Amino acid sequence: MAAEQLKIVKNGLWGNNVALVQLLGLCPLLAVSGTFINGLGLGLATMLTLVASNASVSIIRHWVRPEVRIPIFVLIIASIVTTIELAMNAFFHELFLILGIFIPLIVTNCSIIARAESFASKNNVFDSVLDGFMMGMGFLLVLVTLGTLREVIGAGTLFANAHLMFGEGARSMLLTLGDDYPGFLLAVLPPGAFIGLGLLIAIKNHIDRRSVSSQAVIVTETPSETPAT
Amino acid sequence: MSIHKQVLTTASLLMIFAIIGSGIVGLTYEGTYEKIKRNEQLVLLRKLNTILSPSEYDNDLLADQIELDEDSLLGTTGPSKAYLAYRNSKPVAIVLSPVAPNGYSGPINMLVGVYHDGTIAGVRVVKHRETPGLGDAVESQRSDWILGFDKKSLENPTPKKWKVKRDGGEFDQFTGATITPRAVVKAVHSALLYFQQYRKELFKETQDGSGTVKNS
Numbered sequence: 001m002a003a004e005q006l007k008i009v010k011n012g013l014w015g016n017n018v019a020l021v022q023l024l025g026l027c028p029l030l031a032v033s034g035t036f037i038n039g040l041g042l043g044l045a046t047m048l049t050l051v052a053s054n055a056s057v058s059i060i061r062h063w064v065r066p067e068v069r070i071p072i073f074v075l076i077i078a079s080i081v082t083t084i085e086l087a088m089n090a091f092f093h094e095l096f097l098i099l100g101i102f103i104p105l106i107v108t109n110c111s112i113i114a115r116a117e118s119f120a121s122k123n124n125v126f127d128s129v130l131d132g133f134m135m136g137m138g139f140l141l142v143l144v145t146l147g148t149l150r151e152v153i154g155a156g157t158l159f160a161n162a163h164l165m166f167g168e169g170a171r172s173m174l175l176t177l178g179d180d181y182p183g184f185l186l187a188v189l190p191p192g193a194f195i196g197l198g199l200l201i202a203i204k205n206h207i208d209r210r211s212v213s214s215q216a217v218i219v220t221e222t223p224s225e226t227p228a229t
Numbered sequence: 230m231s232i233h234k235q236v237l238t239t240a241s242l243l244m245i246f247a248i249i250g251s252g253i254v255g256l257t258y259e260g261t262y263e264k265i266k267r268n269e270q271l272v273l274l275r276k277l278n279t280i281l282s283p284s285e286y287d288n289d290l291l292a293d294q295i296e297l298d299e300d301s302l303l304g305t306t307g308p309s310k311a312y313l314a315y316r317n318s319k320p321v322a323i324v325l326s327p328v329a330p331n332g333y334s335g336p337i338n339m340l341v342g343v344y345h346d347g348t349i350a351g352v353r354v355v356k357h358r359e360t361p362g363l364g365d366a367v368e369s370q371r372s373d374w375i376l377g378f379d380k381k382s383l384e385n386p387t388p389k390k391w392k393v394k395r396d397g398g399e400f401d402q403f404t405g406a407t408i409t410p411r412a413v414v415k416a417v418h419s420a421l422l423y424f425q426q427y428r429k430e431l432f433k434e435t436q437d438g439s440g441t442v443k444n445s
Protein backbone atom coordinates (compact mmCIF):
# COMPACT_ATOMS: atom_id res chain seq x y z
CA MET A 1 0.00 0.00 0.00
CA ALA A 2 2.52 2.57 1.11
CA ALA A 3 4.77 1.77 -1.82
CA GLU A 4 1.85 2.40 -4.13
CA GLN A 5 1.27 5.84 -2.65
CA LEU A 6 4.96 6.67 -2.73
CA LYS A 7 4.89 5.94 -6.42
CA ILE A 8 1.98 8.35 -6.89
CA VAL A 9 3.91 11.07 -5.07
CA LYS A 10 7.06 10.48 -7.10
CA ASN A 11 5.14 10.36 -10.36
CA GLY A 12 3.33 13.61 -9.70
CA LEU A 13 6.29 15.60 -8.53
CA TRP A 14 8.98 14.24 -10.81
CA GLY A 15 8.72 11.12 -12.93
CA ASN A 16 5.51 12.04 -14.73
CA ASN A 17 5.45 15.76 -14.00
CA VAL A 18 2.58 17.47 -15.83
CA ALA A 19 4.65 20.35 -17.13
CA LEU A 20 8.10 18.83 -17.57
CA VAL A 21 7.30 15.34 -18.82
CA GLN A 22 3.70 15.24 -20.02
CA LEU A 23 4.05 18.79 -21.38
CA LEU A 24 0.37 19.44 -20.73
CA GLY A 25 -1.27 22.73 -19.85
CA LEU A 26 1.53 24.72 -21.44
CA CYS A 27 -0.69 27.61 -22.50
CA PRO A 28 -1.41 28.86 -18.97
CA LEU A 29 2.02 27.72 -17.84
CA LEU A 30 3.85 29.87 -20.36
CA ALA A 31 1.48 32.81 -20.21
CA VAL A 32 1.09 33.27 -16.48
CA SER A 33 4.59 32.46 -15.22
CA GLY A 34 5.76 36.08 -15.46
CA THR A 35 6.01 36.54 -11.71
CA PHE A 36 6.17 34.34 -8.64
CA ILE A 37 2.76 35.36 -7.34
CA ASN A 38 0.99 34.86 -10.68
CA GLY A 39 2.51 31.39 -10.91
CA LEU A 40 1.50 30.55 -7.36
CA GLY A 41 -2.05 31.80 -7.92
CA LEU A 42 -2.63 29.80 -11.07
CA GLY A 43 -0.80 26.80 -9.63
CA LEU A 44 -3.03 26.70 -6.57
CA ALA A 45 -6.18 27.08 -8.67
CA THR A 46 -5.08 24.26 -10.96
CA MET A 47 -4.15 22.04 -8.03
CA LEU A 48 -7.50 22.63 -6.37
CA THR A 49 -9.26 21.76 -9.62
CA LEU A 50 -7.23 18.57 -9.99
CA VAL A 51 -7.93 17.43 -6.43
CA ALA A 52 -11.65 18.21 -6.65
CA SER A 53 -12.12 16.68 -10.10
CA ASN A 54 -10.11 13.56 -9.23
CA ALA A 55 -12.13 13.13 -6.04
CA SER A 56 -15.51 13.52 -7.76
CA VAL A 57 -14.58 11.31 -10.69
CA SER A 58 -13.33 8.63 -8.33
CA ILE A 59 -16.48 8.78 -6.19
CA ILE A 60 -18.78 8.28 -9.16
CA ARG A 61 -16.56 5.84 -11.06
CA HIS A 62 -18.86 2.87 -10.48
CA TRP A 63 -21.99 4.61 -11.72
CA VAL A 64 -20.72 6.29 -14.83
CA ARG A 65 -21.37 4.31 -17.98
CA PRO A 66 -18.33 4.17 -20.23
CA GLU A 67 -20.16 5.66 -23.25
CA VAL A 68 -20.83 8.94 -21.48
CA ARG A 69 -17.87 9.14 -19.15
CA ILE A 70 -16.03 11.84 -21.09
CA PRO A 71 -19.00 14.28 -21.23
CA ILE A 72 -19.58 13.64 -17.54
CA PHE A 73 -15.92 14.33 -16.70
CA VAL A 74 -16.10 17.52 -18.74
CA LEU A 75 -19.26 18.54 -16.90
CA ILE A 76 -17.64 17.93 -13.54
CA ILE A 77 -14.44 19.77 -14.43
CA ALA A 78 -16.32 22.72 -15.93
CA SER A 79 -18.49 23.05 -12.83
CA ILE A 80 -15.49 22.92 -10.53
CA VAL A 81 -13.51 25.46 -12.53
CA THR A 82 -16.44 27.87 -12.74
CA THR A 83 -16.93 27.56 -9.00
CA ILE A 84 -13.25 28.28 -8.38
CA GLU A 85 -13.36 31.18 -10.81
CA LEU A 86 -16.30 32.76 -9.01
CA ALA A 87 -14.70 32.20 -5.64
CA MET A 88 -11.42 33.79 -6.76
CA ASN A 89 -13.31 36.69 -8.26
CA ALA A 90 -15.00 37.21 -4.92
CA PHE A 91 -12.10 36.68 -2.53
CA PHE A 92 -8.91 37.46 -4.49
CA HIS A 93 -10.33 39.98 -6.88
CA GLU A 94 -7.11 41.71 -7.93
CA LEU A 95 -5.24 38.48 -8.46
CA PHE A 96 -8.23 37.32 -10.47
CA LEU A 97 -7.90 40.43 -12.65
CA ILE A 98 -4.24 39.64 -13.32
CA LEU A 99 -4.77 35.95 -14.09
CA GLY A 100 -7.79 36.93 -16.14
CA ILE A 101 -8.73 34.51 -18.86
CA PHE A 102 -6.38 31.79 -17.58
CA ILE A 103 -8.63 30.82 -14.68
CA PRO A 104 -11.56 29.78 -16.91
CA LEU A 105 -9.01 28.24 -19.26
CA ILE A 106 -8.05 25.72 -16.58
CA VAL A 107 -10.99 23.81 -18.05
CA THR A 108 -8.92 23.22 -21.16
CA ASN A 109 -5.83 22.12 -19.25
CA CYS A 110 -5.50 18.60 -20.62
CA SER A 111 -3.78 17.34 -17.52
CA ILE A 112 -7.05 17.54 -15.61
CA ILE A 113 -9.14 15.39 -17.91
CA ALA A 114 -6.09 13.17 -18.45
CA ARG A 115 -5.86 12.43 -14.74
CA ALA A 116 -9.62 11.93 -14.50
CA GLU A 117 -9.59 9.45 -17.35
CA SER A 118 -6.34 7.63 -16.74
CA PHE A 119 -6.21 7.59 -12.96
CA ALA A 120 -9.25 8.73 -11.00
CA SER A 121 -11.74 6.63 -12.97
CA LYS A 122 -9.79 3.49 -12.05
CA ASN A 123 -8.61 4.09 -8.50
CA ASN A 124 -10.08 4.64 -5.06
CA VAL A 125 -10.88 8.08 -3.69
CA PHE A 126 -7.87 8.36 -1.42
CA ASP A 127 -5.35 7.50 -4.13
CA SER A 128 -7.13 9.75 -6.60
CA VAL A 129 -7.04 12.72 -4.27
CA LEU A 130 -3.37 12.06 -3.58
CA ASP A 131 -2.69 11.79 -7.31
CA GLY A 132 -4.56 15.05 -8.00
CA PHE A 133 -2.70 16.78 -5.23
CA MET A 134 0.72 15.57 -6.32
CA MET A 135 0.14 16.21 -10.03
CA GLY A 136 -1.11 19.67 -9.11
CA MET A 137 1.86 20.18 -6.84
CA GLY A 138 4.26 19.20 -9.62
CA PHE A 139 2.59 21.69 -11.94
CA LEU A 140 2.60 24.36 -9.25
CA LEU A 141 6.29 23.86 -8.50
CA VAL A 142 7.21 24.30 -12.17
CA LEU A 143 4.99 27.39 -12.43
CA VAL A 144 6.55 28.89 -9.32
CA THR A 145 10.12 28.06 -10.38
CA LEU A 146 9.56 29.52 -13.82
CA GLY A 147 7.81 32.54 -12.30
CA THR A 148 10.69 33.13 -9.90
CA LEU A 149 13.30 32.83 -12.65
CA ARG A 150 11.48 35.15 -15.03
CA GLU A 151 10.67 37.71 -12.36
CA VAL A 152 14.20 37.84 -10.94
CA ILE A 153 15.94 37.90 -14.32
CA GLY A 154 13.38 40.00 -16.15
CA ALA A 155 12.38 42.62 -13.63
CA GLY A 156 14.91 42.21 -10.83
CA THR A 157 12.23 41.71 -8.20
CA LEU A 158 10.76 38.78 -6.30
CA PHE A 159 7.34 38.46 -4.67
CA ALA A 160 5.98 41.56 -6.42
CA ASN A 161 2.22 41.92 -5.85
CA ALA A 162 2.35 39.47 -2.93
CA HIS A 163 -0.28 41.59 -1.18
CA LEU A 164 -2.85 40.43 -3.74
CA MET A 165 -2.71 37.04 -2.14
CA PHE A 166 -1.45 37.42 1.40
CA GLY A 167 -2.97 40.77 2.35
CA GLU A 168 -1.42 44.20 2.85
CA GLY A 169 1.25 42.94 5.27
CA ALA A 170 2.91 41.02 2.47
CA ARG A 171 3.96 44.18 0.66
CA SER A 172 7.16 44.07 2.71
CA MET A 173 7.97 40.67 1.17
CA LEU A 174 9.08 42.41 -2.02
CA LEU A 175 12.75 41.79 -2.74
CA THR A 176 14.66 43.80 -5.32
CA LEU A 177 18.03 43.27 -6.92
CA GLY A 178 18.83 46.91 -6.34
CA ASP A 179 17.25 49.91 -8.00
CA ASP A 180 19.76 50.09 -10.83
CA TYR A 181 18.98 46.61 -12.15
CA PRO A 182 18.34 47.26 -15.84
CA GLY A 183 15.82 44.46 -16.34
CA PHE A 184 15.98 41.86 -19.05
CA LEU A 185 13.02 42.25 -21.34
CA LEU A 186 13.37 38.87 -23.04
CA ALA A 187 12.65 37.03 -19.81
CA VAL A 188 9.37 38.89 -19.34
CA LEU A 189 8.18 38.40 -22.91
CA PRO A 190 6.79 35.07 -24.20
CA PRO A 191 10.13 33.82 -25.58
CA GLY A 192 11.49 34.00 -22.04
CA ALA A 193 8.81 31.56 -20.96
CA PHE A 194 9.69 29.09 -23.70
CA ILE A 195 13.42 29.34 -23.08
CA GLY A 196 12.92 29.05 -19.33
CA LEU A 197 10.71 25.97 -19.64
CA GLY A 198 13.17 24.44 -22.11
CA LEU A 199 16.00 24.92 -19.64
CA LEU A 200 13.96 23.38 -16.81
CA ILE A 201 13.18 20.33 -18.95
CA ALA A 202 16.85 20.05 -19.90
CA ILE A 203 17.92 20.23 -16.26
CA LYS A 204 15.38 17.56 -15.32
CA ASN A 205 16.53 15.25 -18.09
CA HIS A 206 20.12 15.81 -17.12
CA ILE A 207 19.45 14.86 -13.51
CA ASP A 208 17.50 11.81 -14.60
CA ARG A 209 20.31 10.66 -16.84
CA ARG A 210 22.91 11.03 -14.14
CA SER A 211 20.88 8.93 -11.74
CA VAL A 212 20.25 6.24 -14.31
CA SER A 213 23.26 4.23 -13.25
CA SER A 214 22.29 4.16 -9.59
CA GLN A 215 18.67 3.14 -9.98
CA ALA A 216 16.31 1.55 -12.41
CA VAL A 217 15.24 3.74 -15.26
CA ILE A 218 12.02 5.56 -14.52
CA VAL A 219 9.90 4.74 -17.47
CA THR A 220 8.17 7.96 -18.25
CA GLU A 221 4.86 7.71 -19.94
CA THR A 222 4.92 9.35 -23.30
CA PRO A 223 2.75 12.43 -23.48
CA SER A 224 -0.79 11.53 -24.38
CA GLU A 225 -1.98 12.24 -27.89
CA THR A 226 -4.21 15.09 -26.75
CA PRO A 227 -2.55 18.28 -27.91
CA ALA A 228 -1.30 20.49 -25.13
CA THR A 229 -3.35 23.59 -24.71
CA MET B 230 -31.59 -4.77 -20.75
CA SER B 231 -33.14 -3.60 -23.98
CA ILE B 232 -31.35 -1.05 -26.08
CA HIS B 233 -33.99 1.58 -25.35
CA LYS B 234 -33.66 1.18 -21.66
CA GLN B 235 -29.91 1.41 -21.93
CA VAL B 236 -30.06 4.65 -23.90
CA LEU B 237 -32.55 6.04 -21.42
CA THR B 238 -30.42 5.24 -18.37
CA THR B 239 -27.36 6.73 -20.01
CA ALA B 240 -29.23 9.87 -20.99
CA SER B 241 -30.73 10.33 -17.55
CA LEU B 242 -27.33 9.78 -15.98
CA LEU B 243 -25.93 12.55 -18.13
CA MET B 244 -28.89 14.74 -17.25
CA ILE B 245 -28.47 14.17 -13.54
CA PHE B 246 -24.84 15.23 -13.71
CA ALA B 247 -25.73 18.27 -15.79
CA ILE B 248 -28.30 19.29 -13.19
CA ILE B 249 -25.91 18.74 -10.29
CA GLY B 250 -23.16 20.64 -12.11
CA SER B 251 -25.26 23.63 -12.99
CA GLY B 252 -26.79 23.55 -9.53
CA ILE B 253 -23.37 23.88 -7.91
CA VAL B 254 -22.37 26.68 -10.27
CA GLY B 255 -25.70 28.44 -9.72
CA LEU B 256 -25.38 28.27 -5.95
CA THR B 257 -21.82 29.62 -6.05
CA TYR B 258 -22.92 32.40 -8.37
CA GLU B 259 -25.72 33.36 -6.00
CA GLY B 260 -23.35 33.26 -3.06
CA THR B 261 -20.60 35.35 -4.61
CA TYR B 262 -22.63 37.74 -6.78
CA GLU B 263 -22.87 40.54 -4.22
CA LYS B 264 -19.24 40.29 -3.26
CA ILE B 265 -18.00 40.30 -6.84
CA LYS B 266 -20.12 43.32 -7.63
CA ARG B 267 -18.77 45.11 -4.58
CA ASN B 268 -15.19 44.18 -5.54
CA GLU B 269 -15.60 45.56 -9.03
CA GLN B 270 -17.00 48.83 -7.74
CA LEU B 271 -14.25 49.07 -5.15
CA VAL B 272 -11.57 48.57 -7.78
CA LEU B 273 -13.18 51.21 -9.97
CA LEU B 274 -13.56 53.66 -7.11
CA ARG B 275 -9.96 53.13 -6.07
CA LYS B 276 -8.87 53.88 -9.61
CA LEU B 277 -11.02 57.01 -9.73
CA ASN B 278 -9.60 58.09 -6.39
CA THR B 279 -6.06 58.04 -7.75
CA ILE B 280 -7.25 60.74 -10.14
CA LEU B 281 -9.54 62.70 -7.83
CA SER B 282 -8.71 62.52 -4.16
CA PRO B 283 -11.78 61.75 -2.02
CA SER B 284 -11.37 65.08 -0.20
CA GLU B 285 -12.12 67.00 -3.37
CA TYR B 286 -15.71 65.82 -3.75
CA ASP B 287 -18.55 64.75 -1.50
CA ASN B 288 -20.91 62.81 -3.76
CA ASP B 289 -20.98 59.16 -4.69
CA LEU B 290 -18.99 59.03 -7.93
CA LEU B 291 -20.37 55.65 -8.89
CA ALA B 292 -23.95 56.80 -8.37
CA ASP B 293 -23.43 59.97 -10.41
CA GLN B 294 -22.23 58.24 -13.51
CA ILE B 295 -23.60 59.00 -16.92
CA GLU B 296 -23.41 57.21 -20.20
CA LEU B 297 -22.00 59.09 -23.17
CA ASP B 298 -22.76 58.25 -26.78
CA GLU B 299 -19.92 57.19 -29.03
CA ASP B 300 -17.80 60.09 -30.12
CA SER B 301 -14.73 60.32 -32.28
CA LEU B 302 -13.13 62.77 -29.85
CA LEU B 303 -13.39 60.14 -27.12
CA GLY B 304 -12.23 57.49 -29.56
CA THR B 305 -15.19 55.35 -28.55
CA THR B 306 -17.25 53.18 -30.83
CA GLY B 307 -19.99 52.54 -28.29
CA PRO B 308 -21.39 54.10 -25.15
CA SER B 309 -18.77 55.06 -22.58
CA LYS B 310 -19.02 55.97 -18.91
CA ALA B 311 -18.31 59.28 -17.27
CA TYR B 312 -18.27 60.03 -13.54
CA LEU B 313 -19.26 63.40 -12.14
CA ALA B 314 -17.79 64.83 -8.96
CA TYR B 315 -19.60 67.47 -6.91
CA ARG B 316 -18.79 69.31 -3.73
CA ASN B 317 -21.57 71.13 -1.90
CA SER B 318 -23.67 70.47 -5.00
CA LYS B 319 -21.26 72.46 -7.16
CA PRO B 320 -19.61 70.60 -10.04
CA VAL B 321 -15.95 69.87 -9.34
CA ALA B 322 -14.74 67.57 -12.07
CA ILE B 323 -15.66 64.85 -14.50
CA VAL B 324 -13.81 61.64 -15.19
CA LEU B 325 -14.16 60.58 -18.83
CA SER B 326 -13.20 57.16 -20.15
CA PRO B 327 -11.75 57.79 -23.60
CA VAL B 328 -9.92 55.27 -25.76
CA ALA B 329 -6.70 55.83 -27.66
CA PRO B 330 -7.48 53.76 -30.76
CA ASN B 331 -3.97 53.80 -32.21
CA GLY B 332 -1.76 52.19 -29.59
CA TYR B 333 1.15 49.99 -30.65
CA SER B 334 -0.95 46.86 -30.27
CA GLY B 335 -4.58 47.81 -30.15
CA PRO B 336 -6.64 50.36 -28.31
CA ILE B 337 -5.61 51.82 -24.96
CA ASN B 338 -8.44 52.42 -22.48
CA MET B 339 -7.97 55.38 -20.21
CA LEU B 340 -9.57 57.46 -17.51
CA VAL B 341 -9.13 61.21 -17.88
CA GLY B 342 -10.21 63.44 -15.02
CA VAL B 343 -10.92 67.05 -15.95
CA TYR B 344 -11.69 69.80 -13.43
CA HIS B 345 -14.60 72.08 -14.09
CA ASP B 346 -12.22 74.84 -15.26
CA GLY B 347 -10.72 72.58 -17.94
CA THR B 348 -7.44 71.59 -16.27
CA ILE B 349 -6.56 67.93 -16.00
CA ALA B 350 -7.01 66.28 -12.62
CA GLY B 351 -5.20 63.16 -13.73
CA VAL B 352 -4.89 60.51 -16.40
CA ARG B 353 -4.65 56.76 -15.89
CA VAL B 354 -4.38 53.89 -18.31
CA VAL B 355 -6.94 51.23 -17.44
CA LYS B 356 -6.35 48.61 -20.08
CA HIS B 357 -3.75 48.18 -22.78
CA ARG B 358 -1.71 45.59 -24.61
CA GLU B 359 1.47 47.56 -25.13
CA THR B 360 4.84 45.82 -25.02
CA PRO B 361 5.88 44.94 -21.46
CA GLY B 362 9.00 46.84 -20.50
CA LEU B 363 8.61 49.41 -23.28
CA GLY B 364 5.15 50.78 -23.92
CA ASP B 365 3.76 49.78 -20.55
CA ALA B 366 5.54 52.74 -18.95
CA VAL B 367 2.21 54.53 -19.44
CA GLU B 368 1.01 52.63 -16.37
CA SER B 369 1.28 54.67 -13.22
CA GLN B 370 2.78 51.68 -11.38
CA ARG B 371 5.68 51.51 -13.82
CA SER B 372 6.65 55.11 -14.32
CA ASP B 373 5.61 58.64 -13.44
CA TRP B 374 5.17 59.58 -17.06
CA ILE B 375 1.38 59.62 -16.94
CA LEU B 376 1.50 62.09 -14.03
CA GLY B 377 2.97 64.63 -16.46
CA PHE B 378 -0.56 65.40 -17.62
CA ASP B 379 -1.63 66.73 -14.21
CA LYS B 380 -2.74 70.37 -14.29
CA LYS B 381 -2.35 70.60 -18.06
CA SER B 382 -5.14 72.13 -20.13
CA LEU B 383 -5.96 73.06 -23.70
CA GLU B 384 -4.02 76.33 -23.29
CA ASN B 385 -1.15 74.81 -21.37
CA PRO B 386 0.76 73.72 -23.37
CA THR B 387 -0.39 75.43 -26.54
CA PRO B 388 -2.13 73.21 -29.12
CA LYS B 389 1.07 72.92 -31.13
CA LYS B 390 2.91 71.55 -28.12
CA TRP B 391 0.31 68.86 -27.34
CA LYS B 392 2.60 66.21 -28.83
CA VAL B 393 5.51 64.04 -27.84
CA LYS B 394 8.94 65.63 -28.04
CA ARG B 395 9.88 63.80 -31.19
CA ASP B 396 6.96 65.49 -32.96
CA GLY B 397 8.03 68.86 -31.61
CA GLY B 398 5.76 68.80 -28.58
CA GLU B 399 6.21 68.95 -24.85
CA PHE B 400 5.66 65.40 -23.65
CA ASP B 401 8.45 62.86 -23.28
CA GLN B 402 8.45 59.67 -25.27
CA PHE B 403 10.05 56.49 -23.92
CA THR B 404 13.28 54.99 -25.10
CA GLY B 405 12.28 52.54 -27.79
CA ALA B 406 8.60 53.42 -27.74
CA THR B 407 7.12 56.51 -29.34
CA ILE B 408 3.86 55.16 -30.67
CA THR B 409 2.31 54.44 -27.28
CA PRO B 410 2.93 57.88 -25.70
CA ARG B 411 1.97 59.55 -28.96
CA ALA B 412 -1.39 57.75 -28.92
CA VAL B 413 -1.99 58.60 -25.28
CA VAL B 414 -1.10 62.27 -25.69
CA LYS B 415 -3.43 62.57 -28.65
CA ALA B 416 -6.28 60.83 -26.84
CA VAL B 417 -5.91 63.06 -23.78
CA HIS B 418 -5.93 66.14 -25.99
CA SER B 419 -9.07 64.96 -27.79
CA ALA B 420 -10.74 64.25 -24.47
CA LEU B 421 -10.05 67.86 -23.45
CA LEU B 422 -11.56 69.07 -26.73
CA TYR B 423 -14.60 66.90 -26.03
CA PHE B 424 -14.90 68.38 -22.56
CA GLN B 425 -14.65 71.91 -23.91
CA GLN B 426 -17.34 71.23 -26.46
CA TYR B 427 -19.85 69.55 -24.12
CA ARG B 428 -18.98 70.97 -20.72
CA LYS B 429 -22.39 72.57 -20.14
CA GLU B 430 -24.38 69.50 -21.15
CA LEU B 431 -22.15 67.16 -19.16
CA PHE B 432 -22.63 68.89 -15.87
CA LYS B 433 -26.25 69.81 -16.39
CA GLU B 434 -27.09 66.24 -17.08
CA THR B 435 -26.94 64.77 -13.60
CA GLN B 436 -28.29 67.76 -11.74
CA ASP B 437 -31.73 66.95 -13.02
CA GLY B 438 -31.26 63.21 -12.76
CA SER B 439 -28.93 60.98 -14.65
CA GLY B 440 -29.51 60.00 -18.22
CA THR B 441 -27.84 59.64 -21.53
CA VAL B 442 -26.20 62.64 -23.05
CA LYS B 443 -27.27 62.99 -26.64
CA ASN B 444 -24.57 64.62 -28.60
CA SER B 445 -23.89 62.67 -31.71
